[in-house]
Amino acid sequence: MSDQTLNKKRIAFLATDGFEQVELTKPWEAIQAAGAEVVLISPKDGKIQGMNHDEKADQFTVDQNVANVSAEDFDGLVLPGGVANPDTLRTCETSVSFIRDFFKQHKPVAAICHGPWTLIEADVVRGRRVTSWPSLKTDLKNAGAEWVDEECVCDEGLVTSRNPDDLPAFCDKAIEEFAEGKHAAQTV
Structure with missing residues (x-):
């Protein structure tokens, strides 16, 4: 029997072409198994291209365009990595x-690998303790974050991890934060 920790919760996954496939599929499967409805959001309609490092992987069908949704409709957000994915998303003002x-809205957000790049553009890392793929360290520090090299970091509802090896801890902590809900002390 599956865990129903996230029963009646809706979790958005924001991605576009070039996302690291396992950083979308593993959290997707774990969060869905915990009882949540998962929704793939993108600035692009149709299908988006997953990657296995630098090789094309599978394509995934987008459920809704980011232009047609609101954070109010969801209980949490997952930001997979991959290099091209967050680099494209951070240039899309709607995303x-x-x-x-x-x-x-003080809702939990989970970002892995290169995913935190988008958080810099959203100006939400200042004063927060985070981790990421090592190449983002300077960008995150310059944006005011305290960067640490740890498997999984949680700061007031913001869950970050470094790479696919961290997925078990990342998924567990994201589910815990999504189950908890709002974070009153979360800063913008």
Whole structure:
């Protein structure tokens, strides 16, 4: 029998072409198994391209365009990595606003690997303790974050991890935060 920790919760996954496939599929499966409805959001309609490092992987069908959704409709947000995915998302103002709104509404957000790049653009890392793929360390520090090299970091509802090896801890902590809900002390 599956765990129903997230029963009646809706969790958004924001991604576009170039996401690291396992960083979407593993959290998706874990969060869905915990009872949540998971929704793939993208600034692009149709299908988006997953990657296994630098090789094309599977394509995934987008459920809703980011232009047609609101953070109010969801209980949490997952930001998979991959290099091209967050680099594209951070240039899309609609995607950046969608991310920022989760913080304004004090809702949990989980970002892995290169995913925190979008958090810099949303200006939501200042004063927060985070981790990421090592190449983002300087960007995150310059944006005011305290960067640490740890498997999984949680700061007032913001869950971050470094790479696919951290997925078990990342998924567990994301589910815990999504189950908990709002974070009154979360800053914007």
